[in-house]
Amino acid sequence: MLYLSTRGDPARKRFCDILLEGLAPDGGLYLPEHYPNITASLPQLRTIYQQQGYAELAFAILSLYIDDIPASDLRALTHNTYTKAVFGTDAITPVRELEKGLWLEGLSNGPTLAFKDMAMQLLGNLFEYELTRRGAELNILGATSGDTGSAAEYAMCGKQGVRVFMLSPHGRMSPFQQAQMFSLQDANIYNIAIEGVFDDCQDIVKAVSNDLTFKQQYKIGTVNSINWARLLAQVVYYFAGYFQATTTDSEQVSFTVPSGNFGNICAGHVARQMGLPIKQLVVATNENDVLDEFFKTGVYRPRSSANTLETSSPSMDISKASNFERFVFDLLGRDSAELKTLFATTLAEQGYFDLSADPRFIAQEERFGFVSGKSTHPDRLATIRAVWEQHQQEIDTHTADGVKVAREIHKPDAEPMLVLETALPIKFSATIVEALGREPQRPAQFDGIEALPKRVQVLPADVQQVKTLIEKATQVA
Ligand SMILES: *Cc1c(COP(=O)(O)O)cnc(C)c1O
Numbered sequence: 001m002l003y004l005s006t007r008g009d010p011a012r013k014r015f016c017d018i019l020l021e022g023l024a025p026d027g028g029l030y031l032p033e034h035y036p037n038i039t040a041s042l043p044q045l046r047t048i049y050q051q052q053g054y055a056e057l058a059f060a061i062l063s064l065y066i067d068d069i070p071a072s073d074l075r076a077l078t079h080n081t082y083t084k085a086v087f088g089t090d091a092i093t094p095v096r097e098l099e100k101g102l103w104l105e106g107l108s109n110g111p112t113l114a115f116k117d118m119a120m121q122l123l124g125n126l127f128e129y130e131l132t133r134r135g136a137e138l139n140i141l142g143a144t145s146g147d148t149g150s151a152a153e154y155a156m157c158g159k160q161g162v163r164v165f166m167l168s169p170h171g172r173m174s175p176f177q178q179a180q181m182f183s184l185q186d187a188n189i190y191n192i193a194i195e196g197v198f199d200d201c202q203d204i205v206k207a208v209s210n211d212l213t214f215k216q217q218y219k220i221g222t223v224n225s226i227n228w229a230r231l232l233a234q235v236v237y238y239f240a241g242y243f244q245a246t247t248t249d250s251e252q253v254s255f256t257v258p259s260g261n262f263g264n265i266c267a268g269h270v271a272r273q274m275g276l277p278i279k280q281l282v283v284a285t286n287e288n289d290v291l292d293e294f295f296k297t298g299v300y301r302p303r304s305s306a307n308t309l310e311t312s313s314p315s316m317d318i319s320k321a322s323n324f325e326r327f328v329f330d331l332l333g334r335d336s337a338e339l340k341t342l343f344a345t346t347l348a349e350q351g352y353f354d355l356s357a358d359p360r361f362i363a364q365e366e367r368f369g370f371v372s373g374k375s376t377h378p379d380r381l382a383t384i385r386a387v388w389e390q391h392q393q394e395i396d397t398h399t400a401d402g403v404k405v406a407r408e409i410h411k412p413d414a415e416p417m418l419v420l421e422t423a424l425p426i427k428f429s430a431t432i433v434e435a436l437g438r439e440p441q442r443p444a445q446f447d448g449i450e451a452l453p454k455r456v457q458v459l460p461a462d463v464q465q466v467k468t469l470i471e472k473a474t475q476v477a
Contacts, residue, residue: 001014001015001032001033001036001064001065001066001067002014002032002033003015003017003018003030003031003032003033003228004030004031004032004033004336005024005025005026005028005029005030005336006024006028006029006030006031006325006326006329006336006339006340007024007026007027007028007336007339007340007343007344008026008028008336008337008339008340009024009025009026009028011025012033013030014067014068015065015066015067015068015069015228015229016066016068016069016130018030018228018229019126019127019130019227019228019229020127020130020131020136020138020221021221022209022221022222022224022226022227023206023209023210023222023226025212027210027344028325028336028339028340029226029228029323029325029326029329030228031228031326031329032065032228035270035273035274036064036065036274037274037275038061038064038274038275038276039275042249042275042276042277043249045057045060045061045239045243046243046249048060049239049240049243050243053082053090053092054082054090054091054092054093054236054240055078055079055081055082055083055092056075056078056079057236057239057240058078058081058082058122058233058236059074059075059078059079061232061235061236061239062074062078062232062233062236065232069129069130073129077122077125077126077129078122080125081121081122081125082121082122086110086111086117086121087109087110087117088109088110089106089109091240091244092109092237092240093105093106093107093118093237093240093241094106094109094244095241095244095245095418098387098391098393098403098419099390099391100412101410101412101413101414101415101416101417102403102406102407102410102416102417102419103241103245103416103417103418103419104393104395104399104403104418104419104420104421105237105240105241105244105418105419105420105421106421107237107420107421107422108396108421108422108423108424109424110151111151111154112147112150112151112154112180113423113424113426113427113443114146114147114150114151114315114422114423114424114427115147115234115264115420115421115422115423116147116148116151116152117151117154117155118233118234118236118237119151119229119230119231119233119234120148120151120152120154120155120223120230121151121155122229122233123152123155123223123227123229123230123233124155124156124159124162126229127140127156127159127161127162127221128159128160128161128162131160131161131162132160132161136161136219137161137162137163137219138161138162138163138219138221139162139163139165139218139219139220139221139470139474140152140156140162140163140164140165140166140220140221140222140223141165141167141205141208141209141220141221141222141466141470142164142165142166142167142205142222142223142224143166143167143168143198143201143202143204143205143224144166144167144168144181144198144201145168145169145172145173145198145201145260145314145315145317145318146168146173146174146177146314146315146427147177147315147422147423147427148223148224148225149166149168149177149181149191150177150180150181152164152166152223153166153181153184153186153189153191154180154184156188156189156223157184157186157188157189158186158188159188162188163188163189163190163473163474164188164189164190164223165190165192165466165469165470165473166181166189166190166191166192167192167193167194167201167204167205167466168181168191168192168193168194168198168201169193169194169196169197169198169200169201170193170194170195170196170458171193172197172198172310172314172317173314174314174427174428174429174430175450176426176427176428176429176446176449176450177427178454179449179450179452179454180449181456182454182455182456183449183452183453183454183455184455185453185455189455190457190469190473191455191456191457192456192457192458192459192466192469193456193457193458193459194458194459194460194461195458195459195460195461196305196460196461197305197308197310197317198305198308198317198318199304199305199308199318199319199320200305200461201461202224202320202322203461204461204462204463204466205222205224207463208220208463208466208467208470209222211467214467218470218471218474220470224261224322225261225262225263225264225322225323226263226322226323230263231263231266231267231270231323231326232267232270234263234264234267235267235270235271235274237420238255238267238268238271238272238276238278239271239276241253241255241418241420242276242277242278245416245418246416249277250277251277251415251416252277252278252279252415253277253278253279253415253416253417253418254278254279254280254281254282254369254410254414254415254416254417254418255268255278255280255281255282255417255418255419255420256282256284256402256403256405256406256409256410256417256418256419256420257281257282257283257284257402257420258284258313258316258398258399258401258402258420258422259283259284259285259291259316259321260285260288260315260316260317260318260321261318261321261322261323262283262291262321262322262323262324262326262327263322263323264420264422265281265283266323266324266326266327268281269281269326269327269330269368269370272368272369273330278369279369279415280369280370280371280409281368281369281370281371282370282371282372282373282405282406282409282417283295283370283371283372283373284372284373284374284375284401284402284404284405284406285316285372285373285374285375285401286309286311286313286316286317286374286375286376286380286401287309287311287374287376287377288303288308288309288311288316288317288318288319289374290302290303290318290319290320290321291321291324291372292372292373292374294324294372295370295371295372296372297356298354298355298356298357298358298361298362299352299353299354299355299356300324300328300347300352300353300354300355301351301352302319302320302321302347302351302352303319303320304319305319307319311377312377312380312397312428312430312431312434313375313380313397313398313400313401313428314428315398315422315423316398316401325339325343327368327370328342328343330368331355331360331361331364331368332360333360371409372405373404373405373408373409374405375400375401375404375405379400379401379404380397380400380401380404380431380435381431381434381435382404383395383400383401383403383404383407384397384400384425384431384432384435384436385435385436387400387403388435388436394425394432394436394440394441395421395425396421396422396423396424396425396427396428396432397423397425397428397431397432398422398423398428399419399420399421399422399423402419402420402421402422403419406419424440424443425440425441426440426441426442426443426446457469
């Protein structure tokens with residue numbers, strides 16, 4: 001399998017090259033040249049999941065996309081990653097029925113209690129494998145509004161050949177998230193709190209990555225959701241969810257996905273393109289509703305960071321959905337010239353693009369299955385309360401956005417609707433207290449985490465100062 005850039009660079013690359021690279025040199029995102037079709041092997045994949053488990057299913061799906069790691073090594077990587085010891089259950093992503101036809105798929109039982117562990121734990125092992133094989137080093141530069149950062153750091157701490165420079169918006173993460181990240185004392189982990197919002201952090205990462213000389217000299221890589229390997233890891237749990245919620249391969253399901261950067265649901269799009277019987281992919285946003293606006297109107301209008309609201313589902317407080325370009329590429333029939341004009345010219349010149357009159361947009365629901373909805377702070381509170389009162393289950397604020405939108409869209413007699421549970425409530429306890437009048441349950445291993453010593457440096461939203469920090473850190477070692 002070879003990979004191309006959405007923006008038309010003629011180069012074709014193999015998996016392990018784009019693994020370490022992140023953004024393509026032309027500013028585009030990597031995608032496989034085609035999506036392998038699994039329709040004929042769906043029964044086999046179901047048997048693999050049921051009899052050999054999640055790790056073997058992951059191996060089967062990943063090997064369709066990775067041909068530059070020997071099969072025995074790739075199998076060892078997935079089996080070392082997706083264990084009961086790390087993810088809490090044999091199912092790895094267990095589903096439970098909340099009410100008739102509405103299911104939750106638990107993706108947040110990994111070390112940092114958010115779905116990003118699903119991809120990041122694999123990425124940590126892939127990086128260590130490939131860097132060791134090459135005798136190389138990598139400096140990971142990332143931006144986080146909370147969950148990415150801790151998931152990356154818990155996946156990379158102690159790994160050979162890797163340093164992590166993680167930018168987060170100063171003072172905007174929950175106390176629990178800050179404690180999780182900043183309490184890590186490993187020498188290869190650098191926490192950098194930026195005086196700005198998440199998009200400022202993301203802009204700095206993009207600016208540094210676009211400086212090709214610096215990127216090469218300091219071996220800069222990324223773990224943000226634009227990394228194809230992360231997306232690929234996430235494809236697997238759409239299959240695992242499907243196999244748990246259905247009994248035959250002729251059934252359809254739909255997924256509702258609490259969305260920010262469009263990474264999680266983009267993996268659902270890939271699964272659907274491969275032939276997994278997904279009817280609808282429901283994008284659930286919070287008040288930062290650029291994606292809901294697009295799927296309702298055809299207008300994509302990213303916000304400025306000043307217009308990005310700080311909400312109680314902060315991991316979705318995103319104004320530009322960095323993976324969205326991948327879907328638009330497929331929507332346009334993979335016309336990279338057209339794609340490039342939209343993202344590099346139209347957006348830059350007028351601040352939005354409008355596909356409302358484009359027949360490909362008008363036909364998208366039928367072809368790609370996307371619908372959308374929006375949830376607000378009062379919706380989250382009401383949903384968290386209702387789910388507790390009706391089902392005695394605690395859900396986190398992001399999952400609540402998903403459940404709220406899923407309940408609006410799902411009809412009781414329709415195909416099963418799986419809502420992806422993207423975090424556990426303890427990460428966002430202030431809102432749980434507001435909704436339920438008490439603290440959420442806290443897994444024992446996190447007792448007292450807020451009181452641990454913190455390791456973090458505060459910087460203004462300035463590209464040069466971040467570069468200087470990286471230069472110094474890599475010289476010392
Ligand atoms: C990252 C995250 C999201 C958004 O996922 P995207 O892939 O950015 O769309 C939703 N919920 C939680 C808890 C997250 O950490």
